[in-house]
Amino acid sequence: MRTALKLLTIAAGVVLLTGSPAIAAVDTRPPSAPGNLRSTAVTQTGVTLAWNRSTDNVKVVWYAAWAPGLTPVVYVDHPTTTASFTGLRPGVTYPFRVQAWDGRNWSLPSNIVNVTTQPDVLAPSAPSALTLANNVHGTPVDSVTASTALLNWSNSTDDFGPIRYEVLVNGVPSPNVYDVRPAGSPILSSSRMWVRQLEPGTTYSLSVRAVDSGGNLSAPSAPLTVTTDASGDVLAPSTPTLTSASGGGTGYCPDEIWARWTASTDDQAPASALEYELRSNGTILEVITGGTRTIAYTEIFGTNAVTIVAVDPAGNASAPSNVVNTSVNWGTPCGNQ
Numbered sequence: 354m355r356t357a358l359k360l361l362t363i364a365a366g367v368v369l370l371t372g373s374p375a376i377a378a379v380d381t382r383p384p385s386a387p388g389n390l391r392s393t394a395v396t397q398t399g400v401t402l403a404w405n406r407s408t409d410n411v412k413v414v415w416y417a418a419w420a421p422g423l424t425p426v427v428y429v430d431h432p433t434t435t436a437s438f439t440g441l442r443p444g445v446t447y448p449f450r451v452q453a454w455d456g457r458n459w460s461l462p463s464n465i466v467n468v469t470t471q472p473d474v475l476a477p478s479a480p481s482a483l484t485l486a487n488n489v490h491g492t493p494v495d496s497v498t499a500s501t502a503l504l505n506w507s508n509s510t511d512d513f514g515p516i517r518y519e520v521l522v523n524g525v526p527s528p529n530v531y532d533v534r535p536a537g538s539p540i541l542s543s544s545r546m547w548v549r550q551l552e553p554g555t556t557y558s559l560s561v562r563a564v565d566s567g568g569n570l571s572a573p574s575a576p577l578t579v580t581t582d583a584s585g586d587v588l589a590p591s592t593p594t595l596t597s598a599s600g601g602g603t604g605y606c607p608d609e610i611w612a613r614w615t616a617s618t619d620d621q622a623p624a625s626a627l628e629y630e631l632r633s634n635g636t637i638l639e640v641i642t643g644g645t646r647t648i649a650y651t652e653i654f655g656t657n658a659v660t661i662v663a664v665d666p667a668g669n670a671s672a673p674s675n676v677v678n679t680s681v682n683w684g685t686p687c688g689n690q
């Protein structure tokens with residue numbers, strides 16, 4: 354038995370103590386933590402790190418350099434004490450750390466070094482071919498109503514992205530837009546958005562511009578002139594109450610937001626015609642007609658301040674409801690490129 358145990362322990366690559374009887378001892382002492390972790394080179398998409406060697410009672414085998422949510426981990430064999438990351442996103446701060454491995458034990462992490470990649474500084478190209486659209490995913494819709502217009506355009510290009518779009522109403526970015534592309538889905542070759550809460554019987558100049566992740570603005574597209582339909586409805590619906598809103602906790606992007614609210618009433622529109630804008634941090638996530646609950650999707654990481662707004666078919670909007678905050682977290686940021 355003793356021989357068999359000895360062979361097993363030798364096969365496992367452990368240290369044998371000298372003396373009799375022969376007793377094998379597993380290396381249970383981890384290496385010292387790597388020291389003085391620092392960045393030695395930073396570009397828009399790459400970071401190089403260096404650190405001071407670890408020591409161990411037996412030997413150090415390799416080092417693993419990593420940051421939470423970032424894959425892959427970079428492994429380097431001891432005594433190399435540098436590691437390079439590529440394929441990073443510009444203008445993002447990564448909290449790197451390094452750990453040493455002795456074949457059985459991980460060291461404690463080194464100091465954490467927060468490294469911010471160089472920012473994206475080149476603006477996207479201007480969106481082009483701005484027109485009215487008359488369908489959503491093939492379903493016919495009225496492209497201009499008393500309060501809405503459905504826009505379609507050819508996408509901008511950018512050196513990094515991801516790109517988001519703003520709709521300019523008479524030159525001013527509108528918060529009342531609703532992206533036809535479902536949250537989390539890839540950007541298509543063209544984009545469509547509803548502009549909402551326009552005034553009835555009014556002529557507008559509409560244009561679109563692109564914004565990259567560095568906040569660089571494109572030039573606006575050529576404008577499109579749109580006149581909304583007339584309506585005699587001038588009174589807004591009552592303000593709904595948001596009774597609940599919580600993140601689905603899926604751990605993936607986009608995450609779900611489950612929401613319920615009370616029905617509003619309107620002077621002219623029946624309950625079935627009232628539209629509800631579910632908003633997070635002011636952005637419309639979804640528009641629900643006639644209902645009082647939904648499961649929407651969000652690409653907003655961190656705190657989602659959720660509200661509900663009731664809008665009648667003439668575009669008259671209630672005051673925003675109470676705010677319900679819900680936290681959304683996932684491993685890696687949403688990538689739409």
Ligand SMILES: [Ca+2]
Pocket residue numbers: 380381382383384409410411412455458
């Ligand atoms: Ca050891």
Ligand SMILES: [Ca+2]
Pocket residue numbers: 473474475476477511512513514565567569
């Ligand atoms: Ca850019």
Ligand SMILES: [Ca+2]
Pocket residue numbers: 586587588589590619620621622665669
């Ligand atoms: Ca009304």
